[in-house]
Amino acid sequence: MWKWLHPYANPEITYHFTGKLTPWFTWLSIILLAIGLTWALLFAPADYQQGESFRIFYIHVPAAILSMSIYVGMAIAAFSGLVWQLKLADASAAALAPVGAVFTAIALITGAAWGKPMWGTWWIWDARLTSELILLFLYLGVIALHNAFEDKALAGKAAGILAIVGVINIPIIKYSVEWWNTLHQGATVSKFGKPAMSADMYWPFLFCFFGFAFFVAAVTCLRFKTEILSRNSMRPWVKALVKEEIK
C-alpha cells in the first residue's frame, strides 16, 4: 500500500490527480443538492408539531455533522503532517480549515434561527451549543496559526498541534446531549439504528447530506490545488503551468 501511495507525496502528481477529481465532486454535489433541496424544501411533509420550520433540519444537520467530520479529517491530516512531515498533509489541513469553519458557522446560525421560534431563545449556554461554539473558535485558531508564520512548515506544525489537541472536543460535541441535560434534543439520525423520523422525511435528508458532503469535497479540492500552487510557486512545473495558462 505504501508503494501505491508514494507518488502522491509529489505535489505535481497530487495536483493533477486532485484536478481530475474536482469535476466529479462538483457535478455529484450539484445533482444531489438540486434533488435533495427541492425535495426537502418543497415536497417533504411538514412536521406534526413544528410545521414548516422543521425544514431547516435539512441544512442544519448536514452542516453540523460535516463541521465535525471535517475537523476529524483536518486533525488526521495534521497528525500525519507532524509525524511523517508530509508537506502536502499540512497543505490539505490548511485547505480544510476555512471550509470547516464556514460549516460550523452555518450550523450555529441555522440552529439559532430554528431555536428562536421553537425553543423561545436564539442561544442558550447548554453543553451542545457551547461545545459547537468552541469548535468554531478552534477552526479560527487553526486558520490564524496557518497564516501567522512566513515559514509554511513552522505554520503547519503550530496549527497541527492545535488541530490535534482540539480533537478532544469532537466526542464532547457528539455525546453532550447524552452525557448531560441539555436543551438541544438528542440525535435524530445516526449511522446505527433507525432514524427517528419517517422515511419520506429521511430520504431527502440523505440526498442533502451527501450533496453537502460532495460540495465540501469539491471546495476542498479547489482550495487544496491553490495551496499546492502557492507553496510550490518557485518550482519549474508550476512556472510551466502558469506560462501555459497565460498563453
Add this chain to the structure above:
Amino acid sequence: MNPRRKKRLTIILSVLIGLSVVAGLVLYALSQNIDLFFKPSEIHQGKEDTGLKAQLGQRIRIGGLVVPGSVKRDESSLKVSFKLADMRMPIAFNDADPMVTVKYDGILPDLFREGQGIVANGVLAEGFIIEASEVLAKHDENYMPKELAEDAGKAHTKPSY
C-alpha cells in the same frame, strides 16, 4: 519506521492521551455544573449522583414534562402556572411522581403544550414552586408528518391556553 518518526509519534500520542485524561477529569469534576437543568425529582431529593440540593431563593433551571391538565391561565393577564414531572420513556404520568409547580408571567413558546418537555429558568420558592422568568420548549428528536401523527393518535393541533 525510522527512529525520528517513531519519537515524534510517541510524543504526539502521549500528549494526546495526557490531554484526554485531563479533559475527562475536568469534565467529570464539572459534570454537575454542565447539566443545564434540575429535574423535578432532583428538586425533591437532590441531584442523582451528587445529592446536591437547590436552596430556597436560588436561581435554577428546571426541565421536565408539562403534566396534562395542570396548565392554569389567569383570565385577565399573561400569568400562567403549570406542573412539571420527570421526563421518562415511554411518556407516562402518575399522581405520585415528584412534581414542581412553575409560575410564569409572559408569552409561552410555540412548542409549549401539555405532555411536552420544557426548560424554565427561575427562583425556587417554598413548596416546590419556581417563579420563572423564562420558559423554553425542549423539542425531542422525533419528527413526524401530520398524517402519521394522526395514525399514532397524537394531538397535533396547537391548543389555546
